[in-house]
Amino acid sequence: MQQYIDLKHRPKKTNVIAEYYLEPNRISLEKAANHVAGESSIDTWSDIKTLSPKIIKKLRPYVFSINKKQKIIKIEYPTELFEKGNIPQILSSLAGNIFGMKAVRSLKLLDIHFPEKIVKSFKGPRYGIQGIRKLTKIKKRPLIGTIIKPKLGLTAKKHAKLAYQAWVGGVDTVKDDENLTSMIFNRFKKRIDLTLKMKRLAEKETGETKIYMPNISAETTEMIKRMNYVQRKNGNYIMVDVLTVGFSALQTVRNKSKLPIHAHRAMHAALTKDKKHGISMLVLAKLARLIGVDTLHVGTAFIGKMFETKKEVLDTEREIERQYIKKNSHLLEQRWYKIKPVMAVASGGLNPVQIPKLVKTMGNNVVYNFGGGIHAHPLGTEAGAKAARQALEAVIKKKTLKQYSKNHNELKLALEKWSK
Secondary structure (H helix, E strand, C coil): CCCCECCCCCCCCCCEEEEEEEEECCCCHHHHHHHHHHHCCCCCCCCCCCCCHHHHHHHCCEEEEEECCCCEEEEEECHHHCCCCCHHHHHHHHCCHHHHCCCEEEEEEEEEECCHHHHCCCCCCCCHHHHHHHHHCCCCCCEEEEECCCCCCCCHHHHHHHHHHHHHHCCCEEECCCCCCCECCECHHHHHHHHHHHHHHHHHHHCCCCEEECECCCCHHHHHHHHHHHHHCCCCCEEEEHHHHCHHHHHHHHHHCCCCEEEECCCCHHHHCCCCCEECHHHHHHHHHHHCCCEEECCCCCCCCCCCCHHHHHHHHHHHHCCCCCCCCCCCCCCCCCCCCCEEEEECCCCHHHHHHHHHHHCCCEEEEECHHHHCCCCCHHHHHHHHHHHHHHHHCCCCHHHHHCCCHHHHHHHHHHCC
8 A cells, every 4th residue: 555644745725635533453543544545545455556656646645634642634635536516426435445444443534624626516505594584584583493293103184283283382393203204194295285284374373484394205216206295285395314315315305306405314323423433413514515405403502312512513503504604703604615504403302491591502593493392391282382482582582581481371381391
């Protein structure tokens, strides 16, 4: 194998840069880094006669940074090694065979920095944050959402009824859960018909635009059929389990859909949870944004049932919201060429009592999603939705939840249930 380590090398902005956590297996960190660089690009385990000096000169990678204390390496790859607009090919290089090498004990792809040529080869979100705000007519405040619970078991009629109760209670978005598609007890088309009917009724009664995110996840051809059905029925959103359907299928949906896409990240923890091995949520979020989702689960920052740290969640949120946020905000402003910013979705074990802390930490360009935090309210779904909306109103009016609950019984009961 050739030598690819050059710590004096200065990477070019026009190339791809990958950052890894790396623990070697019975060899030096340098030797393991060299194996990772070679295997992920032009080389293999042994010297090969077909690897000409011309190929090496033009397409060789550079390990230009090795932090022995943190065990983090950075590798620069010529852009020519990657096919534009092709996530599978990119991941087959940067997250492919290298994870199975004997030279590696643990390896985690922490970040990928894409040059302009790669970024511009993808469409990105059709709507993004600004498009969603235009669709909902909500200019500044966060959105309140719910997931119909239980995940599985409800009939299409019961599902639609709960969605209606949540909407009239004050939520903006209702979505299917990740494993609800088309079951014998809740067929996709019937659920769409009934739930969209209830959406229109809730909009008429409240004067607000409501969103329904039906889960179209399936084999790719079937997904397109389901997407087209939602469009024909005048739905205004679709949802895809982006990792379980795969990036190629997601890209097909993005290319064909006229509707905003909500990205559920089911299965992400199989890749992201181990601190030393796998792929970071930051990388997955970048790829989803490149392809073109409009809203994306990022976790809950500090509370709820998910495992991520506050830093991990906020780093992901900042990444997908880049270009939209004003300077001096706690979020970053940095244009990602033509790619629109994505609205983050905080979800996973939340309840209305946590809204002040959520807004303070994560800001306004977020959908705060409540499942049990709405449906477990002592007075039921509609009251739970009212409690969540009232909690947000308290934040907007700069009042404490305790103060606001004096004249809002649903919020008062939520405080009694979840303030511990």
